[in-house]
Amino acid sequence: MNPRTLGQSGLTVSPLGLGCMGMSFAYGPAPDKAEMIALLRGAVDLGVTFFDTAEVYGPFRNEELLGEAFEPIRDRVVIATKFGFDLTADPATGPRADSRPETIRRVTDAALGRLRTDHIDLLYQHRVDPNVPIEDVAGTVKDLIADGKVRHFGLSEAGAETIRRAHAVQPVTALQSEYSLWRRDPEAEILPLLEELGIGFVPYSPLGRGFLTGAMTADTVFEKGDFRTRLPRFQAEAMAANVALVDLLKSIAAPLGATVAQVALAWLLAQRDWIVPIPGTTKLARLKANLGAIDLSLSPDDLARIDAASCAIEVIGGRYAPAMEAMTGL
Numbered sequence: 001m002n003p004r005t006l007g008q009s010g011l012t013v014s015p016l017g018l019g020c021m022g023m024s025f026a027y028g029p030a031p032d033k034a035e036m037i038a039l040l041r042g043a044v045d046l047g048v049t050f051f052d053t054a055e056v057y058g059p060f061r062n063e064e065l066l067g068e069a070f071e072p073i074r075d076r077v078v079i080a081t082k083f084g085f086d087l088t089a090d091p092a093t094g095p096r097a098d099s100r101p102e103t104i105r106r107v108t109d110a111a112l113g114r115l116r117t118d119h120i121d122l123l124y125q126h127r128v129d130p131n132v133p134i135e136d137v138a139g140t141v142k143d144l145i146a147d148g149k150v151r152h153f154g155l156s157e158a159g160a161e162t163i164r165r166a167h168a169v170q171p172v173t174a175l176q177s178e179y180s181l182w183r184r185d186p187e188a189e190i191l192p193l194l195e196e197l198g199i200g201f202v203p204y205s206p207l208g209r210g211f212l213t214g215a216m217t218a219d220t221v222f223e224k225g226d227f228r229t230r231l232p233r234f235q236a237e238a239m240a241a242n243v244a245l246v247d248l249l250k251s252i253a254a255p256l257g258a259t260v261a262q263v264a265l266a267w268l269l270a271q272r273d274w275i276v277p278i279p280g281t282t283k284l285a286r287l288k289a290n291l292g293a294i295d296l297s298l299s300p301d302d303l304a305r306i307d308a309a310s311c312a313i314e315v316i317g318g319r320y321a322p323a324m325e326a327m328t329g330l
Helices: 033-045 061-076 101-115 134-146 160-169 190-197 208-213 236-256 260-271 284-295 300-312
Strands: 050-052 078-083 120-125 150-156 172-178 200-204
Touching: 033 061, 033 284, 061 078, 061 101, 078 101, 101 120, 101 134, 120 134, 120 172, 134 150, 134 160, 150 160, 160 172, 160 190, 172 190, 190 200, 208 236, 208 260, 236 260, 236 300, 260 284, 260 300
Parallel strands: 050 078, 078 120, 120 150, 150 172, 172 200
Antiparallel strands: none
16 A cells, blocks of 8 residues: 655655554453454554554553554554543543643653553644643653654644644644544644644544444444443434434445445545544454555545535534543644
């Protein structure tokens, strides 16, 4: 597969990465570790080079999983991880940001140990901390880059002003934010800014946390512990309304002999050549199917139809509960 470069940074990765959160966190009971290690190594054999994790996924278990899987093949993969949360905070009060310089340094050193590596390819601030100037955050990561512990700096769910201020201190290689056919907000301000500054874009949840695969209905029952049960967009009433978007994708996919997920991913890939989505999965067959989006050619008519119809469909329900939503776009 033809690689993509994230902005002007020189960081080259496969056109689709793999979001690894669900291998140990958030979607119900964690799958068998040996099976996930086999999946991660199988992804590399299929040409995937870009893998996304974070200390909060578990916490810690996801980074440990990637460390064990990739230690023998470290030179074949690009690993992105994240800092930015106080993991000692009471979950009942909602997530709390913590990007103090001392926290960033401590988290980075701990992540290096869990990942069994001497460097982190791409280190993101997971969420903007309103109590720490972004210049201090960027400066701390700049020092870690100088120390050789980190190769590239990234932001997640940051707003335009924050991106500009951070980039002035330490060039930002990539922004990771939610972007898909049911969350198109980045198109108005963020994508033009990234193009201007030469920053790559890494859409997470490019398949709408599974909804844009076409496999869900309003009657879908999630496993115990699946965080989607707490998200407004996955309540039965909202899902029943949002199926109109899936029906649109099905009408495009059928004559192309493609899956709904492949069309959703191919649409994203067609938006800019410096966009690298990171769909997640715990099944090798689904990973192979997702990779089929790379070779799926959507015609200008297909893209125009998807664009016009999706803009006309109102997506019902918020992405997150209020406490988490308040931490985005700062």
